[in-house]
Amino acid sequence: MIGVEGVTRRFDGGATGNAGGVVAVDDVTLSIPDGEFLIVAGANGSGKTTLVRTFNGLVTPDSGTVTVNGTPVRDDLVAARSAVGMVFQDPRDQLVAATVGADVAFGPENLGCSHAEIDRRVDDALAAVNMADREDERIASLSGGERERVAIAGALAMEPDHLVLDEPFTGLDEPARRSVLDRLRDLRAAGTSVIVVTHDLRDVLGLADRVVGLSAGRVAVDDAPRGAAAELPGLDVRVPAGFDGRSADAADTSSSP
Ligand SMILES: Nc1ncnc2c1ncn2[C@@H]1O[C@H](COP(=O)(O)OP(=O)(O)OP(=O)(O)O)[C@@H](O)[C@H]1O
Structure with a gap:
């Protein structure tokens, strides 16, 4: 939690030049239970990124406390960083190696996983972002969307208790988007909490258990998707046309040819 x-x-x-800052x-x-799929929504500048970055100590609060699995983040930064995986808005911030496979393996290596376990995690994570068999490709030769997928795979390979994705869908094509959404759904089912910061509520709203809407740094909406869908336009967040609170599974079935 x-x-x-x-x-x-x-x-x-x-x-x-704003003297007051x-x-x-x-x-x-807020409390985010294990296995919850939470969307954090809100207009530009409403505080979404700053809030989620306090979850693993990338941003330190001026006041108040964040705990991960019961331990204050400020008391054990290493524990918070291993328990909370984070995919940033700009994947360039987090790709560290020269090739796709080495980059995705970096986290599990640092966790001290065995070679077999690292290979399994890399294979699983790359499959989840539609990049299986591309381990040997150089990061420098990838497109922006492909780099984003490698960044998501890197976070998945850490197998964290909580996974935070900040605007993860921006550069993804439709097959990659669906594949990532499927994996997020599986992770939630396996007890991982999934926290998605996004303006783009397409598909993801039907997958969520709960939506927190921020306005000027405050929680203005905290509701199940159906209730939140009615309130979010008031925060300048667009809700997908026709959203009626059905699960994504139901929506998928009805939209199949
Ligand atoms: N490092 C920083 N230095 C100064 N101001 C900052 C910094 N980070 C965020 N802010 C300010 O804090 C406010 C909230 O920013 P934040 O990035 O958390 O919002 P956001 O909801 O994630 O926005 P967006 O949707 O545009 O990504 C904004 O006014 C922003 O300018």
Whole structure:
């Protein structure tokens, strides 16, 4: 479980010249149980990225506490980083190796996994992003969307208790998007909490258990998808046309030819 208790994070005004700075996250309290599929939505600048980055200590709150599996993040950063996998908006921030396979293997290697276990995780993770058999390709030769898929595979290969994906679908083509969504659904079923930060609620809203909508750093919506769908337009978040709260499975069946 991830627990967020009264978390506030400010940034100074910097180049904006705003002397008072900005309160990016303002007194947020949330708890995210294991196995929950949570969407964090909200307009640009509403604090989504800042909030989720407190889950593994990439952003330190000015006040309040984040706990992961009961331990405050500030007390054990290493535990938080292994328990909370994170895929960033810009995959260039997190690709570390020269080839696809080496990049995806990097996390499991650091966890001390055996060679056989590393191979299994790399194969599984690359299959989940439609990149099986591309281990030997050089990162430098990949497209932006392919790099994004490698970044997602790298996080999947860590097999974290909680997986946070910040705008994961932006550069993905439709088959890759469906494949990643399928894997997220399986992970949730296996007890991993999945937290997706996104503006693009297509497909993913029907998969979610709950939606948290942020406005000016505060939780303005915290509801099941059907209830949230009615409230999100008020936060300038567009809800997919025709969304009626059915599960994604039901939606998939009805949209099949
Ligand atoms: N490192 C930083 N320095 C200064 N201000 C920051 C920093 N990070 C975020 N902010 C400010 O905090 C506020 C919230 O930003 P954040 O990136 O968390 O929002 P967001 O909802 O993820 O936005 P987007 O949808 O555009 O990605 C914004 O006003 C942003 O300018």
